[in-house]
Amino acid sequence: MTTFFDELHVLFPDLVRSVEETVPDQVVVLLNGPDVTAIVRHILTAHQGRIVTVFAEDRVNAEGVFYAYYVFDRPGDPSWVILKAPIPERFPCFTSLAAELPAINWQEREIQDWFGLEAVGHPNPRRVALHDNWPDVHPLRKSFPLDTVLPPFEGERHVYRPTYGEGVFQIPVGPVHAGIIEPGHFNFAVAGEPILYLQLRMFYTHKGTEKLFESLPIHRAVFLAESISGDSAFSHGSAFCQAVERAAEMEVPARAQFLRTILLELERIANHVADVGAIANDVGFVIANAHAGRVRELLLGLNETLTGSRVLRGMIAIGGVRRDWRPNQVEAIEKTLKVVEREFRDLVAILQSSDSTRDRLEHTGILRPEKALTLGIVGVAGRASGVDCDIRRDHPYEVYSQLLFKVPVYRAGDVRHRMQVRIDEVGESIQMIRAAVALLPDGPHRAPTQPIPPGRCALSAVEGWRGEIVHWVRTGEGNRIERCKVKDPSINNWPAIVEAVEGNIIADFPVINKSFNLSYSGTDR
Numbered sequence: 001m002t003t004f005f006d007e008l009h010v011l012f013p014d015l016v017r018s019v020e021e022t023v024p025d026q027v028v029v030l031l032n033g034p035d036v037t038a039i040v041r042h043i044l045t046a047h048q049g050r051i052v053t054v055f056a057e058d059r060v061n062a063e064g065v066f067y068a069y070y071v072f073d074r075p076g077d078p079s080w081v082i083l084k085a086p087i088p089e090r091f092p093c094f095t096s097l098a099a100e101l102p103a104i105n106w107q108e109r110e111i112q113d114w115f116g117l118e119a120v121g122h123p124n125p126r127r128v129a130l131h132d133n134w135p136d137v138h139p140l141r142k143s144f145p146l147d148t149v150l151p152p153f154e155g156e157r158h159v160y161r162p163t164y165g166e167g168v169f170q171i172p173v174g175p176v177h178a179g180i181i182e183p184g185h186f187n188f189a190v191a192g193e194p195i196l197y198l199q200l201r202m203f204y205t206h207k208g209t210e211k212l213f214e215s216l217p218i219h220r221a222v223f224l225a226e227s228i229s230g231d232s233a234f235s236h237g238s239a240f241c242q243a244v245e246r247a248a249e250m251e252v253p254a255r256a257q258f259l260r261t262i263l264l265e266l267e268r269i270a271n272h273v274a275d276v277g278a279i280a281n282d283v284g285f286v287i288a289n290a291h292a293g294r295v296r297e298l299l300l301g302l303n304e305t306l307t308g309s310r311v312l313r314g315m316i317a318i319g320g321v322r323r324d325w326r327p328n329q330v331e332a333i334e335k336t337l338k339v340v341e342r343e344f345r346d347l348v349a350i351l352q353s354s355d356s357t358r359d360r361l362e363h364t365g366i367l368r369p370e371k372a373l374t375l376g377i378v379g380v381a382g383r384a385s386g387v388d389c390d391i392r393r394d395h396p397y398e399v400y401s402q403l404l405f406k407v408p409v410y411r412a413g414d415v416r417h418r419m420q421v422r423i424d425e426v427g428e429s430i431q432m433i434r435a436a437v438a439l440l441p442d443g444p445h446r447a448p449t450q451p452i453p454p455g456r457c458a459l460s461a462v463e464g465w466r467g468e469i470v471h472w473v474r475t476g477e478g479n480r481i482e483r484c485k486v487k488d489p490s491i492n493n494w495p496a497i498v499e500a501v502e503g504n505i506i507a508d509f510p511v512i513n514k515s516f517n518l519s520y521s522g523t524d525r
Contacts, residue, residue, distance in 0.1 A: 005029065008029065014032065015031050016030075016039075017030045017032050022457075023247065023457070025079045025395070026079065026080045027082065028082045029084065030086075034068060034088075035085075035094070036068075036094075036095070037095055037097065039083065040070060040101075041100075043074075044101075047074050049072040050074075050376070052071040052073055052080075052461075052468070052470060052487075053071045053104075053107060053470050053485070053487045054068065054070050054104045054111070055110075055487075056068050056111045056114070056140075057069065057483050057485075058115060058141050058483075060089050060141075060142065063086075064089060065089060066089065066092065066115060066117055068111065069082055073394065073395065080395070080459055080461075087117055092115075092118065093118040093119075093120050094117060094119060094120065095121060096120055096121045098124075099123045102376070103374070103376025103492065105123075106128050107487075107491065109122065109125065109126070109127070110129045113129040114129065115138050116138035130203070131153075131157040131158060131203065132156060132158055132159065133155040133157050139208065144211075146208075146214070146215050158185070160187045160199050160201075167191055168189060168196065169190065170189055170190075171187075171188040171190055172187050172188075173186040173188065173509075175201070182204070182205055182524070183204040183520065184202050184520050186200050188506060193505040195503065195504055195505070195506060195509070196502070198501050200494060202494060202523050204520075204524070205520065205524050206524045209224065210484055210525065213483070213484035214482060214483065216480065216481065217480055218475075218480060218481060221240065222237055222318060223314075225241075226313050226316070228521065228522055228525050229488055229490075229521045229522035229525075231465075231519070232464045232469065232519070233267075233311055234312040234313075235264060235462050237316035238264060238316055239460045239462040240460070240473070241319075242471075243458050243471045244452060244458070246458035246460060247456035247457060247474075248450070250450065251447060252320055253443050253445065254443060255324075256319070256321050258436050258439065258440045259324075260316070260321060261400065262433050262436050263321075264398070265433050265436075266302065266306075266312070268426075268429050268464075269299055270300060271465040271466075272422040272423075272429075272465060273426060275422055275517050276348075276351070276422055277289040277290075277293055277347075278517070279415065279419050282510045282511035285351070285354060285357050288350050288354075291343070291346070295343045298340050301336070302332060306325060306332070318449075318452075320444070330440065333433065334434065340430070348423055351419075361414065361419065361511070364508050365414055365500040366414045366500065367413040367496050368413055369385050369387070371496075373386075375495050375496055375499070378467035378489050379463075379465075379489045380467065381418060381493050381496055381516050382493075383407065383408060383409045384410050384412070384414075384418040385410075385411065385412075385413035386410070386413070387409070389468070391462065392463045393407055397460070399439075402439065403432045403435050404435070405428045405429075406428055408424035408425060408428075413500075419515060451479060454476050456474070457474045457475075458473060459471070464489060466488075466517070466522075467489030467492070467493065469486075469487065472485040473485075486525050488522030489518075489519075490518040493518050496516065497512065497516055500512055
């Protein structure tokens with residue numbers, strides 16, 4: 001690590017001001033100015049780095065500047081590399097990297113919307129998080145009070161690119177959908193049945209989560225983290241708690257780490273089983289979906305036995321978990337997993353025996369590996385398209401370094417292989433849970449409560465069932481959060497659907513969309 005940063009000092013003496021290593025496996029490189037283009041290119045090319053997220057922070061009151069943060073990981077290195085670039089209040093702009101790095105297109109535009117910092121040279125600088133009819137406000141600036149009441153919005157929310165050509169027309173889907181899913185607008189250009197291109201618009205139900213974090217004491221902020229995306233409550237809660245624990249240099253008891261790991265994998269299994277059934281349902285295989293629903297119900301019942309919540313809410317806590325498990329609860333894990341494993345194996349056999357299902361899933365909604373890399377696709381969708389990335393293996397947390405597991409990676413990139421990644425991961429997760437139960441130590445389930453020191457920053461990442469979840473926090477006075485950045489994997493992966501549907505027929509859109517199964521709530525947060 002020292003050699004790497006010595007290298008940066010030598011190559012970019014005018015850019016690099018200092019290097020901070022105040023948190024284990026997290027190195028912050030403070031720069032002299034907002035243009036990070038040259039140093040980012042070096043990290044990406046010379047070190048095969050991957051840009052994980054980009055976000056901003058308002059430090060005008062404290063330091064007279066804004067900061068833009070660029071987070072990278074590098075193959076074989078568990079440390080996060082974070083570039084910290086100051087942006088003067090008098091010149092609120094930074095150089096956009098989105099033309100070279102489409103993976104951060106939306107994230108740079110979020111910075112524009114939330115902070116009023118211009119991404120100079122952005123190929124599409126239109127609003128993304130704020131809709132077109134919002135007034136000219138920047139809600140994540142410290143000068144914007146949380147209780148601000150905005151005037152009634154006027155005008156169109158979003159104007160779509162018009163469709164031209166004989167026999168070419170638009171099909172709008174949403175933003176209100178027929179099921180219980182949240183709103184998102186899909187605007188298709190079609191010539192007959194084949195899809196020419198798709199325009200999508202999210203952020204219809206923005207909740208202001210990152211602003212809300214700034215008003216809450218840390219113990220209550222845990223519940224806010226759980227609400228970011230309801231089907232990933234434990235993953236988001238874990239990412240937040242880990243970030244605070246790292247900032248506070250808090251040691252989590254070994255037993256708590258094992259309990260957390262088991263619950264993270266149970267959340268993964270339940271959602272993967274549900275998705276396998278839903279994919280089958282979208283091609284008309286209703287019986288398979290019914291089997292999947294039955295298996296998922298077993299898992300949700302186990303969740304309730306272990307935590308009191310079918311979706312694992314209210315269990316994660318700063319320093320560990322809120323409740324320990326009795327011996328009969330631990331025994332229930334293996335009893336349930338034994339049935340789930342057998343029933344899920346039967347479900348997979350049913351799916352594989354159906355030629356018509358295989359015909360609908362193979363070569364449908366293909367996301368090419370090179371496109372997946374360019375767009376920064378993560379999680380299930382990435383691994384089905386050749387992106388060999390899994391935070392549990394690459395940046396181990398909790399007790400994942402003590403467990404053996406395989407990361408399934410395919411290159412076909414179609415619906416069938418996105419489903420196959422889920423099938424493979426269910427089997428791996430069951431074995432990981434069994435290993436964790438066998439190794440489960442005695443001891444406390446939570447560290448003693450302690451004050452959280454102010455002014456500490458830390459990043460945490462969790463491999464949620466969709467993909468990597470990132471939380472970055474700055475602690476404040478009085479056991480409060482001053483800034484919490486949240487990145488759900490869906491913010492990376494929505495643009496992949498635009499690529500995957502092109503050339504497919506409109507009737508295949510539901511199953512393509514379900515094979516990604518992205519979170520509106522996690523995106524809107």
